[in-house]
Amino acid sequence: MPVPRPMLATKTDAVPVGEEWSHEVKWDGVRILADVADGRVRLWSRNGNDVTVAWPDVALPHEGLVPGSARPRDLLVDGEIIALNDRGLPDFRVLQDRMHVRRASTATRLAAGLPATYMVFDLLRVDGEDLTDLPLVERRARLAGLDLAPWQVPEPYDDGQMLLEATRAQGLEGVVSKRLSSRYTFDARSPHWRKLAHRHRRSYVVGGWRPQEGTSDRLAALLVGEPTADGLVYRGRVGSGIGGKVSRRLTEAVAGLTRASSPFADEVPRVDAAGTTWVEPVLVVDVDTHGVGYERLRQPSYRGLREDLDPADLEGQS
Known part of the structure; x- marks a missing residue:
């Protein structure tokens, strides 16, 4: 398949309301698509670059990625790599020393002192089945049924205004709102995903x-x-x-x-x-x-x- 590039959100001035919308924390990190196939994990950046070597603490096989069969699990997920600053907040700048590393030994050393966490929020392929044409609500249900540890799957919220106020109070970056019926289109900016960053x-x-x-x-x-x-x-x-x-x-x-x-x-x-x-x-x-x-x-x-x-x-x- 072509090198995957993630679907992007459109900026908005207000959190949309209504039962057709779901809301997530906007993470201040690095957008990553993780492709798991044949027991190997490959990480793709927003620009379609292979950045696997930079994130050894994310790109590692583990039991959560292998079902109870002889066949390795096949997955493509979308998410954000984050790291916490000294105040316990996700901070993009904390990751900058790690983002462009291309030497495995350097990446391993940096990972030991500055561990990263992968927050997975979408499931695009599982065991050879393409899920991108399914509505988000179904993709989320399939994602919730997987054990991806040590990767994390953050919970979505129904109340966008509550999440907006909570993220503002906690010093988080903002909110991403997604239409539950939305399909996933690679390398596109969708009006069905909307982002609002706090000022x-x-x-x-x-x-x-x-x-x-x-x-x-x-x-x-x-x-x-x-x-x-x-x-x-x-x-x-x-x-x-x-x-x-x-x-x-x-x-x-x-x-x-x-x-x-x-x-x-x-x-x-x-x-x-x-x-x-x-x-x-x-x-x-x-x-x-x-x-x-x-x-x-x-x-x-x-x-x-x-x-x-x-x-x-x-x-x-x-």
């Missing part, structure tokens, strides 16, 4: 700014941090949302605040520090970002200058 707004202290590439004075990004007991801890660079009018307003705000050294208590990555003008940490801005509890902001977007707040007001913000 969280918090306030941060400005510690520096960077100009637009090719200029020296056109403010294009802010470096922001979070006040802690150890000082101002760097959280990331924010460029999205800073257009012409906003850039001019921020340029006026940082005028006269330049300092010679970084105000951050920790080291700013070189890629962010290069070309930065450091400023006294007195300005507060609001930033929208995906997820909470991460060391660095994820897909941050500037929302506004908070002239009503100073850095001391942010200490202990949840």
